[in-house]
Amino acid sequence: MSGTGSAPNGSASLGSRAILPRTEALVGLWIGRFANLLAIIGGLALSAVMLVAVVSITGRALLRSGVPMFSSFGPIPGDFEIVSIGAGLAIFGFLAWAQFNRGHVTVDIFVSRLSPRGLALLSTITNLLMTVAVVVLARQLGLGLEDKRRFGETSLILQIPLWWTYAGGLIGLWSFALVSAYTVWRSLNEALNAGEQSNDSAGGDE
Numbered sequence: 001m002s003g004t005g006s007a008p009n010g011s012a013s014l015g016s017r018a019i020l021p022r023t024e025a026l027v028g029l030w031i032g033r034f035a036n037l038l039a040i041i042g043g044l045a046l047s048a049v050m051l052v053a054v055v056s057i058t059g060r061a062l063l064r065s066g067v068p069m070f071s072s073f074g075p076i077p078g079d080f081e082i083v084s085i086g087a088g089l090a091i092f093g094f095l096a097w098a099q100f101n102r103g104h105v106t107v108d109i110f111v112s113r114l115s116p117r118g119l120a121l122l123s124t125i126t127n128l129l130m131t132v133a134v135v136v137l138a139r140q141l142g143l144g145l146e147d148k149r150r151f152g153e154t155s156l157i158l159q160i161p162l163w164w165t166y167a168g169g170l171i172g173l174w175s176f177a178l179v180s181a182y183t184v185w186r187s188l189n190e191a192l193n194a195g196e197q198s199n200d201s202a203g204g205d206e
Contacts, residue, residue, distance in 0.1 A: 018189040031182045035100040038175055042093025049086035052079055078158035085155075085165050092172025096179040099130070120190035127187050131180040138173040145170060
């Protein structure tokens, strides 16, 4: 399973230069599925937020219409809190997927001049820096979670414990860090071989 033994004809060079290529491909398969799951959860959360916003805005408009039959309608209590918390958690769910699928913004006028191997080397460096940055952010968010839980802070209207939202964000950030760490491995193997793959073929899903 080390990937350093004899390889089939088409993968001889891959096995001889990359770091545990077969293991990396298998790990990438499950990391990709995990990132997709997080993105789906984030999408569901964002859809729920949109629904809450639509219902609340509609209820507020009906209440202000002055029509007696609509007097029982109104905005959803704490709608602003629900939207802000839900949207934030949804964004955390998308970060790992964007990292895995190379979805972050790049300066094409610069990277387009690089060879596939040079691009893979640059991706290795940036993915490593991203991993370090996300770990630092996750650690700081964890400290913030402990403070919110210790002092029992809650949202203004719905009295939602704020540490709950921090916990959701922390799950998203550590998942992001995990995926980022994998992409360092993936990019390094690409740099050791033919170079960075296109978005359509990357990810270790083969």
